Amino acid sequence: MPHQHARHRLDGVIHAPIRFSIVAELASVDEAEFSAVRDAVEVSDSVLSKQASTLEQAGYVKVRKGYVGKRPRTWLSLTSHGRAAFSAHLAALREIADS
Template structure:
């Protein structure tokens, strides 16, 4: 759960707010790279994430269905190209996921280790 202002509820364990659509490693990578680049080409994502075209397509489909990305098909010269951009919802989902991960990291870093107890 999040507060009305969109910040994570400080009384809830941070892992409870992780979004399964966003948190999956490949999809988180897609969102992060696309956020950095603003608009990214399919082949670049495939190379950076070391995926097959089919595997990347499946993950893009999940993100598109969730409304987190937009997929644009076109041409660069005579070659077909596919570009991916984040939607406003995708940008928000990525920011919320990162906020949750930061809370989780802070919680783990402040927890005593068994040797300290």
């Protein structure tokens, strides 16, 4: 069987630029507050909310809601499945870049 090009291993959910940026931001932390991710990725609340929902539906991101004092807060974190998918996606990108 011929070797399959690395592009076939790219993850369509993660590959979209905003979702890729969100996952990359979350990869270096255990959990991040919604507003911190929004500011780091430079998107609006609504854009981050929509993209985080897509990642959550794929099983890549966990969304946790709670309160700090009386203020509602939302935290995002990568699931183990999300971390594995991100690692595989990066490996495929590196293979493409290095070929």
